[in-house]
Amino acid sequence: MEESSLGFIHRFLPSRNEVGLTLLLLHGTGGDEKDLIPIGQKIAPKATILSPRGKVLENEMPRFFRRIEEGVFDLEDLQFRTNELADFVKAASTKYNFNLNKLIAVGFSNGANIAASMLLLRPGSLAGAILFRPMLPIVPVTLPDLSSKPIFISSGLYDQVVPKSSVDRLLQLLRKAGASVEMNWNAANHGLTEREITLAGSWLQKLSPESYK
Helix, strand or coil: CEECHHHCCEEEECCCCCCCCEEEEECCCCCCCCCCHHHHHHHCCCCEEEEECCCEEECCEEECCCEEECCEECHHHHHHHHHHHHHHHHHHHHHHCCCHHHEEEEEECHHHHHHHHHHHHCHHHCCEEEEECCCCCCCCCCCCCCCCCEEEEEEECCCCCCCHHHHHHHHHHHHHCCCEEEEEEECCCCCCCHHHHHHHHHHHHHHCHHHHC
8 A cells, every 4th residue: 555644655565474574665766665665575575565755855856865965965864864764664663563673674775875874873763674785874973782783785896876985884883883784795886686685585584584484
């Protein structure tokens, strides 16, 4: 179903069993609430799906937060939008009756960046994350305790948008906060590959094997 309630246009697809795993799908710039659904269903075929549309427009293209230029984020807006999205997730968990302790974000590019920001600023809103093509979005004043958060990062060695140095800084910060991070580098550019989707699914299957039965 597609909803405009709770402050975000979004789609909610209930699980086909009672596993309890929910994927929060967060699209990249120019995407919408439908973009990552096929990828989410490949990663965890039986999971519940919550997929919101970013509320910021850049040249008529939806995003989850503003940027000043490519690679330079509006940090004030990022913090506001991170809290707004975390509040939406909390409200959605009540409306749709899913467990925040079994909520895994799956984000691509801009969506991966706000997912990383949620981990750093509102860690209680996610149980873990799959981050495709992320970069370091923000450095929090106080480092959160992410010791219970499993994270899968997949980046491209030839990415023309995300500098490798920014990925390395994000990786270091998440590990410093105690997160268990699996880092996957690919011979790829900014575009997502089938191999990465398969690897992400295999990683998640180890965390939630019941989602694949």
